[in-house]
Amino acid sequence: MRKTVLITGAAGFLGSHLCDKFISEEYRVIAMDNLITGDLKNISHLFQLENFEFYHHDVTKFVHVPGNVDYILHFASPASPIDYLKIPIQTLKVGSLGTHNLLGLAKEKNARILIASTSEVYGDPLIHPQNEEYYGNVNTIGPRGVYDEAKRFQESITMAYHRFHGLETRIARIFNTYGPRMRLNDGRVIPAFIGQALRGENLTVFGDGSQTRSFCYVDDEVEGIYRLLLSDYALPMNIGNPEEITILDFANEIIKLTGTEQKIVFEPLPQDDPLQREPDITKAKQILEWEPKVSRREGMQKTFEYFKNLSKEELFKSEH
Ligand code: NAD
Ligand code: UDP
Numbered sequence: 001m002r003k004t005v006l007i008t009g010a011a012g013f014l015g016s017h018l019c020d021k022f023i024s025e026e027y028r029v030i031a032m033d034n035l036i037t038g039d040l041k042n043i044s045h046l047f048q049l050e051n052f053e054f055y056h057h058d059v060t061k062f063v064h065v066p067g068n069v070d071y072i073l074h075f076a077s078p079a080s081p082i083d084y085l086k087i088p089i090q091t092l093k094v095g096s097l098g099t100h101n102l103l104g105l106a107k108e109k110n111a112r113i114l115i116a117s118t119s120e121v122y123g124d125p126l127i128h129p130q131n132e133e134y135y136g137n138v139n140t141i142g143p144r145g146v147y148d149e150a151k152r153f154q155e156s157i158t159m160a161y162h163r164f165h166g167l168e169t170r171i172a173r174i175f176n177t178y179g180p181r182m183r184l185n186d187g188r189v190i191p192a193f194i195g196q197a198l199r200g201e202n203l204t205v206f207g208d209g210s211q212t213r214s215f216c217y218v219d220d221e222v223e224g225i226y227r228l229l230l231s232d233y234a235l236p237m238n239i240g241n242p243e244e245i246t247i248l249d250f251a252n253e254i255i256k257l258t259g260t261e262q263k264i265v266f267e268p269l270p271q272d273d274p275l276q277r278e279p280d281i282t283k284a285k286q287i288l289e290w291e292p293k294v295s296r297r298e299g300m301q302k303t304f305e306y307f308k309n310l311s312k313e314e315l316f317k318s319e320h
Helices: 013-024 081-086 088-109 145-165 189-199 218-230 247-258 282-288 296-308 312-316
Strands: 004-008 028-033 052-056 071-074 112-118 169-174 203-206 212-214 237-239 244-246 264-267
Touching: 004 013, 004 088, 013 028, 013 218, 071 088, 071 218, 081 088, 081 145, 088 112, 088 145, 112 145, 112 218, 145 169, 169 218, 189 203, 189 247, 189 296, 189 312, 203 247, 212 247, 218 237, 218 282, 237 282, 244 247, 247 264, 247 296
Parallel strands: 004 028, 004 071, 028 052, 071 112, 112 169, 169 237, 203 264
Antiparallel strands: 212 244
């Protein structure tokens, strides 16, 4: 008998890659999305499969699916700073009400649930690299607070269901992940820089570019999430690539990768933009025997190929 997995946020970047992974592992996949930031083209190749079905549904409303469900992966949420600044209330609702609905469904179905948490629970971190014991440094009322606090609430209510109801829960603290199917205009740094290079625009580095991030290729991230789901570890776990780089160095890498003749221009740093970020993945290495395998060079090459193949219309389409 095939196991059944429900994936929310399935038409988004990570959700669609998770659908591919679970299909390739022979699961029956129920995909759910309200398409607020996602796109059906990310999963359209799965529509003809008999073990794949799609529900167009907003998970902040009561969630019901018929039949047996073994696993739930709750990935629905705006995920890029400009998305969650544009739709702050929906961001808070999907992390709180949406998570509550899915925990309720998991309880009803006796399913194991994994929630997509984030490095943003650490806020602008005061320790480096960040390990899971760090409580974080979040500005609750700042513009990013809608995302960070929704995710922190999500972790709290998930642990409450685990402790109070004995629900099988998993919490993945995902660090910056990239790859094909990111939305060109979602404002995140990789589609932003590659899009600018392809359109012949200057690359916009925010601040002086000394802030750091550590980028994980999507195939590695999906494998880490998959292993966490199947593990017996209920506390939060960092899943990310510890290879850290400054945003200025990264802009220069993308100039080389794309061969653009454009320059770097500096723009103001958004409020509460974390100054440094690098996951401590000791736990994932020990417990999941997982660590990233794809180098930034290889991952960025694949990502660039994807964006290069988009139509001119998509490349110049502006949502913001
Ligand atoms: P994405 O925007 O590509 O995908 C999110 C999906 O959720 C979209 O398809 C959107 O339409 C859907 N969605 C949003 N609100 C919904 C609702 N109320 N009901 C149903 N569907 C809804 O973003 P992503 O990068 O794929 O992120 C997926 C998850 O992973 C998010 O929970 C995000 O917080 C988390 N995460 C991602 C990263 C990253 O680097 N990509 C890092 C940390 C955490
Ligand atoms: N950034 C930038 N130029 C851009 C978009 C982003 O310099 O056009 C910076 C941003 O200020 C941040 C880093 O790149 O320091 C990563 O931003 P992203 O939105 O990708 O992710 P997050 O801040 O959520 O880690």
